[in-house]
Structures are given as C-alpha cells and as structure tokens.
Amino acid sequence: MSSRIASIRLVSSHREVYEPCDDSFALVDALLADRTNLIEHNPKVCMEIGSGSGYVITSLILLLKNEVPGVHYLATDTNPIAVRVTKETLEAHGVDADVVCADIATGLDKRLAGSVDVIVVNPPYVPTPEYEVGMEGIASAWAGGENGRTVIDKILPVVDLLLSDKGWLYLVTLTSNFPEEICLMMRKKGYASRIVVQRSTEEENLLILKFWRDQDEVSHKEISSPTFLAHFSRSLSLLMEKRWR
C-alpha cells in the first residue's frame, strides 16, 4: 500500500542539510488537511522553494499523484548539497521532480512568471543576527535575520511574480515573524489568507499560512489596517493562550 506522504526512513540525509522536523511535518499536515481542495484545484505546475531534504515536495507529489496526473513539479534550494539530497529522496520514493540549485527562483522567474499554481515554502524563519543570514551550509536553512523575516520578505515578491491567477502559497511562519504583518503585506498585493495549521511545540509557535489571490477582498473593502490587525491579533492571542511550556 503506497504511503500518502514521504516516509522518514526513505528521506535522504546529509550533515549540511536540514532534516525534516516539526515545521516540515506541520507544512505537510497542512497540505494533507487541504488535500481535497488541492485535488479540486487541479494544479498543473507546483513548486517548492527551499526543498532541503526533499521531504515536503516528495509528500506533495505523493498526496496528489493518483488523483491529479500530469503535473510539473519543481524544487529549488540554494544549498548545492540539499538539491542532491532532494533528488535522492524523490528517487527513493519512486517519484520525480525537476530540481534546480538557485537562490529562491533566480533563472526561472522570468519564464515561469504567472505560471505556478501551488508554491510551498518552509523558509529560514528563526530570528537571528543579520550576519547569519545566507551563510553557506546548514545554517542557511534556519537563519532568518531580524524577526526571522529577512529571507521571507525576499521570497514573497518572487512568489507573487510566479503564482498564476489561481495560485496558492503555503508558508511556514512563527508567531515571532509577525505573521499579521505578512498577511497585511500580502493583502495589499491582492491576497487573502488563512491559518491552515497551528502547532505549538516547546520551542516554537508554528503557523502554516495559506494565501490566494482575491481581488474582491482588496477592491471592495477598505484595507483598514487597524481593523485587520486587531482581528488577526485577536485570533493569534487565542492561539497563544493555548500554548504550553
């Protein structure tokens, strides 16, 4: 019986590549939770930015492949070792995607603009000093600079460029990343958003956010920042009250 998502025992590893962890599992859980919608969505091009071990892209392929045949899957990572590990993980599960070693999506963004139907990203989101961002090796998998937002804020405009009109983005964030700010930024670009999965671990409060283009949201309602922030903050506070130490 084939598994619906990637198996940890089949995931390839290397000391310089981020191994699947709570954040990876939460993102895959979000995709599983949204599986019916994804199938109905009938994506033709799906992409993971920052594929690391390949756990997430492999899981995405496995959970879609029986119901959605004929999809072009792409994965990128800036770490030349991670792209090899991603390829190995894909192969170990008997699936395939085109993997490109690239900074976010450079080299692909011009021609793929407006073409990608699903993008998944588990970015380096940990708040760190700025100098740690983009360092070679495994630290680039988590170092996110001030408020953990440096790389996220670089990725979002690229995602906006790549997504098709019906495109969806799934993004892993921490509450420390000021996700309400991220959602507001995206709203101004015409995206609605919701929290698909929230997970509190000992160390992190993870939020898996989903974004989709929703012009009606933008044009008909005032982008009332105080109201939006108040509403989002209220939801967040409720979630954080459930946080356990």
Added chain:
Amino acid sequence: MRLITHNMLSCNIKGVTNGFPLRIEAGNVIEKEVEFNPDFLRHMFAKLEWKALVEGARSMGYAELPEDSPDAAVLESDEAFLKKLHHALLELHLEEGALVCPETGRKFPVNKGIPNMLLHEDEV
C-alpha cells in the same frame, strides 16, 4: 533536468538582456518513461518557446519535432505529434552537461540532473 524546465530557464546575470534560451552542452542524456497526458501537454504548450524546445531536443539527440510551432488543430487531435512532444518535453533527462548563456557564454553546470544557477558575487 528535462526540457520542460530548460524551456523555463534563462541567464539571470545582472545586465544580461538576451539570456534565453540557454544552449545545451549535453554530456550524458538518459530517458525515463513518463505517463502520457495530452491535457497537460496542451496546457503547457501556451507557455513554451517552440524554437528553444526544438533546439534543446536536438542537443539532447532527439530531432523528431517539427521546426515550426504546430497550430491548434494539430495540438487538439494529432496523437502522433503529441507523443513526440511528450517524449521531448518530459522523457529526456540531461544528467551531466552545461547550460550556456547566449549573451555572455557563462556556463551553468548540470550535475546529476541538477542545473546550478547560482551566481558568483560579481554577477549579481
């Protein structure tokens, strides 16, 4: 790397205006069978640069594609053509080789099927 991805890759060195398509230097090409899906091909067709695909396929040893971009009727009903498109686009893998920028000559290496598009500091 398959031609469907090659067709989406361009040289992103700062200042380059004519960075597409990248010329393929094929070292090792392998073939992997993929399930035929005409709907997918029809969907992707609109985004393809036909000439780049024909050239790319030729570089990888496949010269069966017509020089001229086919019209809608062919795409709709010519199964023989669709099978050729399917083969070229999805079943040919460049495992080892390089992608060369037409403007600068810069080579982006392809190893184990993965193109390395990372730029050096002075190219950004």
